[in-house]
Amino acid sequence: MNTMITAPVSKRPHYSMRRIPGLDGLRAIAAGLVLVYHLIPGRAPLGYVGVDVFFVLSGFLITSLLLVSTLRHGSIRLGDFWARRFRRLFPAVLVATLGSAALAFFVGGDALVALGRQVVGSLTATYNWVEIAHDSSYFEEASPLLLTNMWSLAVEQQFYVVWPLVVAGLAFLGTRWRVGAALLIGSFSIYLHGLLATDNPTRAYMGTDTHLWGLMLGAGLAFALQHVVIGRDEPQRNPLSRAWAGAGWFAIIAIILGGLFLPDSGPMYPWGMVGASVLALLVIRTMLPDVQSGPAYALQKVLGSKVLTWLGVRSYGIYLWHWPLYVLGYYQFPFLNPYVAAIIIATLSIICADLSYRFVENPVRTMGVKGWLIHVRNRVAGFNPAQAITAVGVPLLVVSFAVTGIAIAPPVSSGQAAVEAGKNTQPIPPPDAGDHTPPPGNQTGDSNEGTDPSADPTGEAPGDVPAEEPATPTDDPGEPAPSAPEEPTEAPVEPTLDPTPEYEGTPASWDRVTIIGDSVTLASAYKLQEQMPGVTVDAAESRSIQVATDIISKYAANGTLGDYVVVSLATNGTIHESDITRLLEAIGPDRTLVLVTGFGPARASWIPEANEAIHKCARKHPDRIRVADWHDAIEEHPELLAGDSTHPGPAGADIFAATVRRTLDPNAS
Template identity: 30%
Template structure:
């Protein structure tokens, strides 16, 4: 007896879930302090993609006993590629106009995006995803690259399993095995307090979330669900959906990228919540599904792809002109308006028409009849394509700036600034004046340990305090200073010793870790520089430093956070690193604090 043919259906609840995911990502990129875990919205997209694509492929195999791979790949390209090409061309031109010094880097990103290998490109470039305020307006396309790679290889694997293995349990065990391997790979490759590019961008390490969606498609087939479900099971499934959605919201609010647990199975565990949300969202008669399918969510969800494409370039190119953490609210309003306008334009005039009609939406034969919509699209394509090809050819590469930090020296794969006091034998005596010792701080011999902000102020601080020893390392976290002091500076423990610690820019720490660091310095006079950093951990870091200064007589707070508020001229666009005025201000704050507590 032939099998009953299955038909696909539109599932508006999934569009509602897409709306939630894309809004979370956009809020995170507006300001990570508003929604620290908003980046997890990308994982929600991954789970949805795994579920939906597998559901469609299983339905096709059920109906025809085959999977037309060529047709599947063409549908995916037709659905995704035109909007990406429109975005890339626009971003190349806008970058050249707005930030020409970054055009070479963006050109490289554009090539990677066109071939859907952005994630590996950023891995090889050692790009930090969470350093989101650098001018890299195409960096968000890493997730699309992973999805396209998944779409390329997964249908082949699925077809082979369906054709030769056939039984459900072995297939599910195979998927679970791949998930476990992905989680283990992420855990092995993860380096705490280091750059997470390899584990965050890796196709192998992020496969876990998409495969969870694949498993759900087998055990909860969307196109086999009954249109009507009994009241009690429906209530249970709706309840699980609501509770899981609340759990996902809590993750958005309280999870952050620096939590180690994320990289030891955390991404997978959080994605399990999405499975329950999807299971409830696709149930035809569910009240939860109907709630997700409200008109606002449907509008956002149907345009989630275009919103995702356009939100990051708009934010990056707009915020480049302001100091992060001190951006006026009207800028966010303009951001939102531009994102909606560009996403709507892309959805209505590029994405949807091409999906329906392909290249017929362009009319290059009647270019003089510019009032026709298809002719207008053709002219737009020409206007964008010509300068884009010129940019991609490398003509404007000479405008690129040298990104090397002027105060840093390379030590293997790190950027570090280190100095030692001026040796006595290097001093010159002219009468009664000792050259290099005329400063009012000539008798100071402080040790300064810090991160990239310390690198920023290194040269200028030495001009003020010639006998200072400075050790600044880009990316350094507080816990990394513990072995440094233990091994390299064990003699700084006496009452006459002076130590300045500028740590906390790159991540949070615990009070136990701070106590360990301070205990190593014994009775030294310790000056803790607090942070001004547009990250969610800023408040906690500054509170710990404040309490340490209150609880220890030999520890004093350098309140850089208070000094720097409302002074956008102090900062580079990232809101962390310092311009010349900021260097002067921070050095002055350190020196004035030391003077105030000198005995």
């Protein structure tokens, strides 16, 4: 029996929601921005605003449907509403979740990390809160989780549960009060987001309460224009229709160009997301039936084109599939050209979404779950034995592979394990060296280029696991030092280095060497100390070149800066020649600067630029700069890196340390 919440109505004529052309096209554009943003690094820095466009659409459409129910039946039939939402959303989520988990079983390794809790969060519409509780980050790029994109689906699904109750409560108020209530909730959500963004950016971005503004803007529009959206007769033409049409054209162009070209730093977070939500609202307003001027009609025709409509209808499935496929490709083919990978992943996402739509989503939506199951049973009954076995066996295999993947999933990524190993063996830095990890939002160079644009809200650098305090072993002399990770049983790989330039001078002793690095250095800290006893290693996660001069200055101020300063900070963002010039100024004219090149997967598109700047400056200052070419040394041995293709395991750390040692002293054994 349906739960009914009644609204006061005197007449209950047949009301329906008018057809609004072009909204599927807007969905397609929003999905396209998200795909470009995720699949092609740096090509759509603000592309994640596509999610906010989806939120505005959902808030508008769901509120309109609730208003239709109230006007038609005199109540919001909660049971019917929730059942329709379940039929619309859950089948696609179930197929994408289990299908992705089954594929992850074959990829293995880091693709399986935390798979159990991800599947639970995905299937219970709580993914965002599950990951917040585990201190995860949607924006972590070095070791991305398989189902991270489910956070936004969880936000929407939670909205679908609570919002009907709110709409029913607001039914007794006038239009202005309802619009005001929606805007007040949205404004408070922005306020909460800003309050939490500095200290807990992941919580601010993924939280339902802190990312409600788009849903509320859409709801406010539905409240304000109920007479236009819902009714039996065509509405009168809006006298400002031409102005609205111009605003709509401006808005859709601004959404596309802003997502593709605006930076994802500074005021763009969170105001870029808020701005995109307002622009999406303008586009929706232009699509409504009372705006029928020539320019508006032209925009409706563009957004209502067959291609955009076809993609928009399947945009839900495309969004569900694209991220898991990207993650699987990331781990299986880390060095594949990003553009080639993007084409393959986008194509596979569209294929999977179309199959899901035609064989699962649409049939369940029209027949209901029970009707669809009966339909499937009848179809299978007409198959020959081989077809029937295949039809039943394939889904069972998918489930079994998914369950097995959950059972064997590692607790942490191999990259994180490598960093933790280095953490536990890193020597204690000198007094006042301290934690030099920069504040959130300033990890990756002057323009933040090279990061996953979603990473900017969190301030996490892409090449590292989430930022923490730089670990140093206890200084309690009574506590035994932790042991280094066990070496692999196979013979260690001897690094193949390019001929080392004939540098003049070598360290008088290793204690005259100061190494400043990021998590790659941190993962290699014990090997550096082993191969160069007495060397000072100051490494921390999520470091970039931007903090190097401050660290050097502190060592110089307390008299502990070595004669040779090694800087290994090319993992987390681009390095410019101006950055290196500042390093030379910071160490002074009597010291030698050793720059370590970076290495990472093809997605880390900033690393080649950083390496080029390093080599260029070394050629300009051959008497002051040496290059420890970690990139060339490890390029032939990617199997010695963790699953993120960035952090070295024990044998890889040997190569890292040997590369630095030979650059400092070419004659060292």
